[in-house]
Amino acid sequence: MMNTLKIGVVAGILPARAYEFTSAVEEVSRETGREAEILHDWEALRTDGEDELTRLRDEKMLACDAALRLQAKGADVIVIPSARVSGYLPELQAELTTPVVALGPEDCPDCAAKKLFESAPKPVARGFRLGLIGGLGPAATVDLFNKIVKATPAKTDQEHFKLMIDEDPQIPDRTACLLAGGTDPTISLYHTAKRLQDNGCDAIIIPCNTAHAFLPYITRRIRVPFIDMQVAALEDIQKRFKEPRIGLLATSGTVKTGIYSKKAEKMGLPLFVPDEEHQKLVMSAIYGPKGAKAGYTEGECRDQLLAAAEYMVREKGCNVLILGCTELPLILDETDAFPIAGTTVAIVDPTAVLARKVAKLAMDENAKRGAR
Secondary structure, X not given: OOOOEEEEEEOOOOHHHHHHHHHHHHHHHHHHOOOEEEEEEOOOOOOOOOOHHHHHHHHHHXXXXXXHHHHHOOOOEEEEEOOOHHHHHHHHHOOOOOOEEEEOOOOOHHHHHHHHHHOOOOOOOOOOEEEEEEOOOHHHHHHHHHXXXXXXXXXXXXXXXXXXXXXXOOOOOHHHHHHHOOOOOHHHHHHHHHHHHHOOOOEEEOOOOHHHHHHHHHOOOOOOOEOOHHHHHHHHXXXXXXXXXXXXXXXXXXXXXXXXXXXXHHOOXXXXXXXXXXXXXXXXXXXXXXXXXXXXXXXXXXXXXXHHHHHHHHHHOOOEEEEOOOOHHHOOOOEEEEEEOOEEEEEEOHHHHHHHHHHHHHHHHHHHHOOO
């Protein structure tokens, strides 16, 4: 038995034509014995456009809004009765996964209805969309976005993939919650992730290492997968370096929760953290009055970070240093040969690793889907 065919009709542009098509669908349904559910959207077209271009673009935007509403209601196909729809159909279809059919003045409503019953168009492939929880902090968000753009092999704007940033700098501080009983950011992080999920994102990333400590809770209710920045960085290290001794430069919240060390241990990677004195220097480089969150990337914050890095190399024998807070790559760049403490070490920027990973994922997915 065939399923009920759900036909959405953008009816407010030419209501008389919409009624005519609806009658044709009902007649074909009776003739074929196949059930059809007709979903109408009756938003009326504005009549105050002073010129043809304004009137056309009014219609385009109405058609988009109405079609999106019908798609959300589960329409299998959307029909737009309009004299001009054929001219902008590709523009509209690019915003929808539900197939859209034009019904111009020269088209026979009965023929169009019969064609839908015989062979309804298949859903349109949707391009990969990445969601980014931003504002943790704002500069780190800009940094990650910039690195994603640079990591994407695109020659035109249109060859880049879809990315949605929900910038919410009011999300409570993650480190303050973990270390000092500050406001729990779970609700804010969850709500932001939910907005990205509801807007059709296929995966979500967070340019904040410490925020990953809250993911085990958030993922209990969010269906969209998160791409773990720590796992991406550690996998990159494991792949590129033969015998890494990893030093972690991160917030005290990241260090305390073990979101790097536990993952490194599972992968058999040795990972070390600074002593109390040098951990304070890392925190000052991030949170201090002359730190990265205050907008500084040179001077005192750089000196503090380098002092902690030198300690990790000299005292812990580290040959790979992870910039485990997304503010730290604003101070130091990633490199495989950073001179320090009389030797050279690799500086790994998890933000850059994540950017390369999601750019590849998005391009591979779009190639597989045949979409952009």
